[in-house]
Amino acid sequence: MNAVREKWQLTREGLDKFLVALSPERDEAARIYEALRGKLISYFDWRNCGMPEDHADEVLNRVIRKIDQGEPIADPSVYVFGIARMVLLEISRAAHKERAALSELRPVPVEADDEMTQLRIDSLRECLSTLSDKDRKLITLYYENEGGASKILQRKQLARSLGLELNALRIRACRLRERLEQCMKRRLTRQYS
Amino acid sequence: MTSLAAEHIDEQQIVRFLLGELPEDERQGVEGRLFQDDSFYSHVLAIQEELADNYVQGDLTPDQRKQFENYFLKSPRRKERVDFASAFAGALAQNDNATSAVFPAAESSDAKWWSSFTAFVPKLVPIAAAAFALILLVVASSLYLQNRRLKNDVRQAQSDRDSVIRRSQSDGQTLDGKVDQLQREIANLRTQGGDLEAKVQEKQKELAALQRSSRVNRVQPSTVGLANFILSPGLKRGEDEPEKIIIAPDAKLVQLQLVLQREEKYKTYIAEIRTARGNLISSKSGLTVSRTDSGPVVSLVVPANQLLAGEYELALKGADKNSLEVVGYYYFLALRR
Numbered sequence: 001m002n003a004v005r006e007k008w009q010l011t012r013e014g015l016d017k018f019l020v021a022l023s024p025e026r027d028e029a030a031r032i033y034e035a036l037r038g039k040l041i042s043y044f045d046w047r048n049c050g051m052p053e054d055h056a057d058e059v060l061n062r063v064i065r066k067i068d069q070g071e072p073i074a075d076p077s078v079y080v081f082g083i084a085r086m087v088l089l090e091i092s093r094a095a096h097k098e099r100a101a102l103s104e105l106r107p108v109p110v111e112a113d114d115e116m117t118q119l120r121i122d123s124l125r126e127c128l129s130t131l132s133d134k135d136r137k138l139i140t141l142y143y144e145n146e147g148g149a150s151k152i153l154q155r156k157q158l159a160r161s162l163g164l165e166l167n168a169l170r171i172r173a174c175r176l177r178e179r180l181e182q183c184m185k186r187r188l189t190r191q192y193s
Numbered sequence: 194m195t196s197l198a199a200e201h202i203d204e205q206q207i208v209r210f211l212l213g214e215l216p217e218d219e220r221q222g223v224e225g226r227l228f229q230d231d232s233f234y235s236h237v238l239a240i241q242e243e244l245a246d247n248y249v250q251g252d253l254t255p256d257q258r259k260q261f262e263n264y265f266l267k268s269p270r271r272k273e274r275v276d277f278a279s280a281f282a283g284a285l286a287q288n289d290n291a292t293s294a295v296f297p298a299a300e301s302s303d304a305k306w307w308s309s310f311t312a313f314v315p316k317l318v319p320i321a322a323a324a325f326a327l328i329l330l331v332v333a334s335s336l337y338l339q340n341r342r343l344k345n346d347v348r349q350a351q352s353d354r355d356s357v358i359r360r361s362q363s364d365g366q367t368l369d370g371k372v373d374q375l376q377r378e379i380a381n382l383r384t385q386g387g388d389l390e391a392k393v394q395e396k397q398k399e400l401a402a403l404q405r406s407s408r409v410n411r412v413q414p415s416t417v418g419l420a421n422f423i424l425s426p427g428l429k430r431g432e433d434e435p436e437k438i439i440i441a442p443d444a445k446l447v448q449l450q451l452v453l454q455r456e457e458k459y460k461t462y463i464a465e466i467r468t469a470r471g472n473l474i475s476s477k478s479g480l481t482v483s484r485t486d487s488g489p490v491v492s493l494v495v496p497a498n499q500l501l502a503g504e505y506e507l508a509l510k511g512a513d514k515n516s517l518e519v520v521g522y523y524y525f526l527a528l529r530r
Contacts, residue, residue, distance in 0.1 A: 124284035
């Protein structure tokens, strides 16, 4: 990665200091760390940077180095965002110099892979069957729609029937969907390993 | 991680953000909020999924579709979202078909009966068929009248149940009497006809939920001010409602016992409690499983003053050296006496 210019290496002590800065509780700190890394990956991905995971790790390494060097950090999430912006700037400059502008990334063609799609569908159906009845009902009703305005209306009605706000229902459905995706990936990995 | 209140979610702005249509300063504003507001980030991810759904289902406008293909699909990660959306739509569609096949609707048994009847009729002489039809009409009319009466009874019982639930929020002592009353009404309905059996069963489920609520309500603050509640994963109470927990004013601590759906392999667990808007209000780590009559249970204690009246989502995650995985979501509605 071009943005990586420092020779500083991540140390166990530095990582420990960073985790303590995130939370005095180790497990909670680990959770926050993972959440921050996920946001960084999304950040670079939404900026159309290739290898967003590498950039996310670079940001975290820099933050850890700062903490290891004794720099006080009041709000780690704000600080991380600041470093992420700097790394993004560096990536843009480097890309410009190398005439490999970010805009040259080409859209990934959506190709129909019937066999793979069917494998995913089969795995997802199995995963759906592992959900509790209520969760399965919720996700089915949430995504069941006829498209257009009726979709919004249906979801509002579902939210009302559950005594939820639409946004809360959306997050709940999205989390169930994430669980299903994790489950699908595990099953597909097992099938191909 | 700080979690600011997600008072306002501008969905159109997020869609434009995801399609790369926001001006740079506005874009940076969205990005800054992503890092500071967990709930907002969750919404952006959810809207990203819905955008992929809309693309797969052809629900985007022509301009959005063009922008989606020129911008959104630049990233292999986001292309994965489209692949998943496509598989997900297929799985739901096939799941519906499978569900219909496994659980035929009530109408289909009626249809089967009717087709048998129509197959049988041509074998009868016309007069016998007419007589049979007349008898059928009389019986059907009688059944219809009986059904109407029973439906009124069910409606009345449901009304009673609803009033029980309402009153239970202000006075838990009345629950036992109302539970008895509901049980008597259900017994009466049972003796009056089998065609409303499904409704009776539905009411029984609700009654069970009410009884559970009643049990929970009785486990109220002792001398140490600890209120104890048992929660099951998913939405359990009645049809679609979260569990209701009623916290007395003098409760200092609330113990939540989370029943696991199955045996899990994790050594420790993390429990995160969020409001309905997704704001994190409590996070407990290092939790362990204990065996109870209800099965494996993870318990945690939170200060009662953290649980204001309102709906909450509790995410229970299993933790080991290499992974952190959600093992269940628990939903409850905190009520204050």
